[in-house]
Amino acid sequence: MNKLEGSVIVPREAVNSVPEDYPDLATYYDALWHDLKNKYLKSKKIRDLDECIQIIQKAANETPQDHPDLAVRLGHLGDGIWTRYLATDATDDLIEAIRVRQKVVDKTPEDHPDFAIRLHRFTDGIWERYIRIDAMDDLIESIENMEKVVDKTPENHPELALLLSDLGDCIWEKYLKTKATDDLERAIQLGQNTVNHIPEDDPHYAKYLNILGVRYKARYIEFGAMTDLEEAIQFEQKAIDRSPRDYEYQWEILYELGNSYYFKFLKTKEVANLEKASQITQRTLDKLPPENHPNQAPFLSSLGTDLWKRYLETKAMTNVEQAIRVGQRAVELTPEKDPNKAHRSYNLAIHLMGKFTATNTMIDLDNSLRTIQQAIDNAAPNNPERTTWLYYFAIGLEHKVKKTGATEDIERFIQVMQEALDGLPEDNLPGWAIWANYLGAFHMKKYVKTGAIPDIEEAVQLIRKANDKIPRDHPERILILQNLGNSFFERYSKTNDVADLDTAIQIEQETVSMTPKDHPGRIGLFRNFANSLIERFLNTNATVDLEEAIRIGREAIDGIPKDDPSRTELLGDIDM
Numbered sequence: 001m002n003k004l005e006g007s008v009i010v011p012r013e014a015v016n017s018v019p020e021d022y023p024d025l026a027t028y029y030d031a032l033w034h035d036l037k038n039k040y041l042k043s044k045k046i047r048d049l050d051e052c053i054q055i056i057q058k059a060a061n062e063t064p065q066d067h068p069d070l071a072v073r074l075g076h077l078g079d080g081i082w083t084r085y086l087a088t089d090a091t092d093d094l095i096e097a098i099r100v101r102q103k104v105v106d107k108t109p110e111d112h113p114d115f116a117i118r119l120h121r122f123t124d125g126i127w128e129r130y131i132r133i134d135a136m137d138d139l140i141e142s143i144e145n146m147e148k149v150v151d152k153t154p155e156n157h158p159e160l161a162l163l164l165s166d167l168g169d170c171i172w173e174k175y176l177k178t179k180a181t182d183d184l185e186r187a188i189q190l191g192q193n194t195v196n197h198i199p200e201d202d203p204h205y206a207k208y209l210n211i212l213g214v215r216y217k218a219r220y221i222e223f224g225a226m227t228d229l230e231e232a233i234q235f236e237q238k239a240i241d242r243s244p245r246d247y248e249y250q251w252e253i254l255y256e257l258g259n260s261y262y263f264k265f266l267k268t269k270e271v272a273n274l275e276k277a278s279q280i281t282q283r284t285l286d287k288l289p290p291e292n293h294p295n296q297a298p299f300l301s302s303l304g305t306d307l308w309k310r311y312l313e314t315k316a317m318t319n320v321e322q323a324i325r326v327g328q329r330a331v332e333l334t335p336e337k338d339p340n341k342a343h344r345s346y347n348l349a350i351h352l353m354g355k356f357t358a359t360n361t362m363i364d365l366d367n368s369l370r371t372i373q374q375a376i377d378n379a380a381p382n383n384p385e386r387t388t389w390l391y392y393f394a395i396g397l398e399h400k401v402k403k404t405g406a407t408e409d410i411e412r413f414i415q416v417m418q419e420a421l422d423g424l425p426e427d428n429l430p431g432w433a434i435w436a437n438y439l440g441a442f443h444m445k446k447y448v449k450t451g452a453i454p455d456i457e458e459a460v461q462l463i464r465k466a467n468d469k470i471p472r473d474h475p476e477r478i479l480i481l482q483n484l485g486n487s488f489f490e491r492y493s494k495t496n497d498v499a500d501l502d503t504a505i506q507i508e509q510e511t512v513s514m515t516p517k518d519h520p521g522r523i524g525l526f527r528n529f530a531n532s533l534i535e536r537f538l539n540t541n542a543t544v545d546l547e548e549a550i551r552i553g554r555e556a557i558d559g560i561p562k563d564d565p566s567r568t569e570l571l572g573d574i575d576m
Helices: 009-017 025-043 046-061 070-088 091-106 115-133 136-151 160-178 181-197 205-223 226-242 250-268 271-286 296-314 317-333 340-359 362-378 386-404 407-422 431-450 453-469 477-495 498-513 522-540 543-558 565-575
Strands: none
Touching (some): 046 070, 070 091, 091 115, 160 181, 181 205, 226 250, 250 271, 271 296, 317 340, 340 386, 362 386, 386 407, 386 431, 431 453, 431 477, 453 477, 477 522
16 A cells, blocks of 8 residues: 555545534545545546545535535535546536536625635636637626626735736637727736736746737737837837746747737838848747647647748748748647648648749649648548638649649549539639639640540530629629630531531620720630631631621731730731
């Protein structure tokens, strides 16, 4: 028998020796609970905690409802169940801890010296339930309870800063949900009060400064007042200055400070602010938490997204390289079964695609395609983002087709884009029509490569349906009509069915009539229309088609600057 087990023999025997109808049996259970609690604190074994809970439950059961110790014993019971919940994440324990702590609060008068602390503990459970199930009622109840806790806490209480911080966190969360300006203002006020009530040598002083800075930055983002951004930088910089060199959350503060300087660059366009943001970001990367830290993967994912935004603004390759590096690490650190792995893989794929767009290097494109495939494979079938990811996968495959021209890449595009289209409701317009046209164009591309009639038939069907669904005044309709006319002409070229040629001409005439003079594809549209008219002239010898083709060519020339090489080329076509 070890010492820990020996420490509870006497109190356990004392309980066993007392008759069950003994009027003060609860006191014996209470004494045994104290010894069992000490045993658990040393052993940290769940079975010891289970026994603690069991015994203090008996103590509470044996305590009369009007006894002054009932609230205390129920409080111990709630604390035990809460401790087990934190250790096991068992939902039943969370529910039971809330129920027991509610009884403790109900039995405690508001003028009782422990009312605030008991209400605070009860609210911990409500807040935890909110985090788990995202019920707005729990958030509102947390705020109302914490308001009362703060009101009942003396100004000189050593825990007041923590309580103010908790209330501020609840109201900040409500602001993030509702974007209500009053909540943002209150969250800032409470953040300031927290900082005012905590000594500067407190180990958490830097954390509270950073929180306050983040809230000022949120107000800057909301309203654009430069004074708020300057306040954010001031508090975040002070948080860095006041944090110990080995402070475990220094990376979070550096991250926020770097972001603030980047926002300042966007506002002022002063390169010095961008350079400052980049320097701080590098310091952030140097201060990352250990790999087993639960926040490292989500933090790296957020940092990668921010670096990507900087790249889009500045086109600085160092930003996209850093975004890729930290994004890769975020994916590597995310467990396979974590639902966030798919989203982080998708973000990484987008960053790799951005690098490809800048470098035109095949290895970057292949890496992007491989990564987005992993995201899709890891996504749950009902993941609402999966359809969008398939679409962007198809865009990447289009880049590959442009590089290789390979039929297998065209077929892969069609497969992926068809799956994306199947996941988009047909009434999701104009998106469905644009995607259907995109897919139809690739069926036509495959037909040109292989001559397979089913592909041109599928192209005609998809693009015709896209044209039927797209709003008449939508700017994408010109491209859809162009593809529809081309698909009918391609089918005519294969079957010699004059009806398809007539339909192509009719569509091309409508396309030309609605195309603005400054449209970048206008010359090609006019040329297609003229070529179709000439083809019908060659079949029917109808002079009217030849004359119309010449007229269309001349109209196209009128819209071309005299020094544009395409003007000379088109003049040559008309002369022929």
